[in-house]
Amino acid sequence: xxxxxxxxxxxxxxSISSPIPGMPExxxxxxxxxxxxxxxxxxxxxxxxxPEVCSRFVADVQVCGETxxxxxxxxxxxxxxxxx
Numbered sequence: 249x250x251x252x253x254x255x256x257x258x259x260x261x262x263s264i265s266s267p268i269p270g271m272p273e274x275x276x277x278x279x280x281x282x283x284x285x286x287x288x289x290x291x292x293x294x295x296x297x298x299p300e301v302c303s304r305f306v307a308d309v310q311v312c313g314e315t316x317x318x319x320x321x322x323x324x325x326x327x328x329x330x331x332x
Contacts (some may be wrong), residue, residue: 251307256280256288258305261323266299268292272279277327284315 251258263277269283269292283291292298311326312319 249307249312251310252312252316253320254288255312255319256284256290257312257316257319257323258302258307259290260286261320264299264301266301269297271332277331278324299306304321 259281260279261277263275263276264271264281267274268281268283275281281290285291290298290302292302311322313322
């Protein structure tokens, strides 16, 4: 599946433990990444500054569902289930 333009759920729901420009300690789950713009697009997309975990994310119906709301919920559940 292709990412839904303007979704941004993968930049909000999961935690990111690696540094992000503007968030040197990474970001907690449920917190909007500072690199997510007003249109819910990543300002670092295609940039070498983009964290590897973000670059490696692949949209899939199992984690993204059919809507942005489902993606936020499903990614939040995956985060909860895999949190240490």
